[in-house]
Amino acid sequence: MKAQRLIPLAAIAAMLCLPSAQAWAQKEDSEKAKTVTGCLEKGDQANEFKITDNGATYNLTPSGSVNMAEHIGHKVTVTGKNTREQAGGTPAGKPAGERIEVTNVKMVSTTCP
Secondary structure (H helix, E strand, C coil): CCHHHHHHHHHHHHHHHHHHHHHHHHHHCCCCEEEEEEECCCCCCCCCEEEEEEEEEEEEEEECCCCCHCCCCCCCCEEEEEEEHHHHHCCCCCCCCEEEEEEEEEECCCCCC
């Protein structure tokens, strides 16, 4: 008899935990390292850069002592923390997109195709 009462309580407890588990999984995905390769370009703002990989354009900001300016116009591979830009954080008329806080940059070629 007691077991029959515990089953609905366990189901309710599981349903209450589900939304927080989904939010945790989404946060974990956005914090994973992202690596992209392409031609490094100067961005719209100071200390901001752009790279296009397989048709997707990423906005890049260097983290710590990463020097990206010396690689403008080069084909590079960048690795960093992938974050989603907030709508208010982009210049007028530009949609929010992915931003990578770059922790490592590796030159692939001094020229871009």
